Amino acid sequence: MIGSPRSWREKPQRYRYEAGKCSGCSKIFFPPRLVCDACGSKTFETQVLAQTGVVETFTIIEVAPSGFTDEAPYAVGIIKLDDGVKVTAQIADCKPEELKLGDKVRLEFRKVTEDGASGILHYGYKFVLA
Amino acid sequence: MDVGIVGYGAYVPRHRIKVEEIAKVWGADAPTYKKGLMLGEKSVPSPDQDVITMSVEAARHALTRSGIDANKIGAIYIGSESHPYAVKPSGTIVADAIGATPNIHCADMEFACKAGTEGMFVAMSLVKAGEMDYALGIGADTSQGAPGDALEYSAAAGAAAFIMGKEKVLAVCEHTHAHMTDTPDFWRREYQHYPRHAGRFTGEPAYFDHVVPCGRGLLEKSGTTPKDFQWAVFHQPNGKFPMRAGKKLGFSTEQMKQGWLAPILGNTYSGSSPMGLSAVLDVAKPGDRIFMVSYGSGSGSDGFIFRVTDEIAKVQKAAPQTREQLEDNPIYIDYGTYAKYRGKIRMLED
């Protein structure tokens, strides 16, 4: 259960892939954060992530947590985007046994989970093979 | 003032199921559907795809082709009969995801399979009236047919989005026409999971008696004949109906085949003729004229005549093309997987 408030708060990153770029040292954070861990700066500008990248590492989820059971088995990977930012997300629409390190992927807008049968639908990003 | 399409985009999910696979489960005769209704396979949305996710992808492709900033869009109308929420607009999520909020008019449209073209018509009319510079109309559906019902062989998923504007227009809308009566050929009552239809009644008094008169009215109003068009697109509840309606109006297979997606896509309801139009725009040349008639049960048709401009060549390859998405890398699934993906299996409730 994620609930409406959190879902709403995270819209910039989950809907529009907006990262925070540190005004002090240019390090990019996704999801955005309040203080830069490299230089301590508290000012950030919005930067939209590159929409394509490569699979750096991945794992196959065979036993899925509730809310994701109808999609198992599915892949979750760390993707290195073309702008150097690393993002962890599900890799959708692929046969897990066919997925390889270095595969090219792109971001796609998907439903991430639902708060049960009557709650909010949560949307965001997943990767698909490019 | 020339008003029309300044950006377009479509989205097709990757999963497909073949007609034979569905027929096998219900002991039905696959050739009846393949030859009789000209249906070969249909698209199936993943469990994490719905009208909202497909609309976002189609709208992003339309934005890429238009080259405009999303915040210049003054209205968004998504036509669908499978909006994910019963109460809560799809348009708010799509507008926020593409960066078009907060100064934007929005309401979801509903009119069986005609809601998409109605959204396009309203979007275009607002631009024409000078209310705004750009407006977005989307047709999208992830419709379901009851297990074993004839509709299960055709009910597919897809979306097409059109940004209407008056600058750098790719396809000028020269004429529109509407033909609507109260004809109960297909409906779904509140809280019902699957729609019902009036069998053969859906053909003659419903589909053909709206699509054909709408088409005739549009030809008359515009003073054109089928020869004036390079392309024609009709609503596609199956592969057979649009071809028959087109022939009745005097169009040839040659004019219709590029936008005739149903045999490999199925019926994407509100997305159907809009996706056909997107496939035509992918290959159309400057000066080409496109004739389009939608259909929605209940019943009504919207007709449009578009004239393609010089701008088209610059944008055709700027985003994924419709037939390319249809033909590249489909993932074929069996009926069991399809039933799971489409929520047709009764699960233990939390």
Ligand SMILES: [Zn+2]
């Ligand atoms: Zn820093």
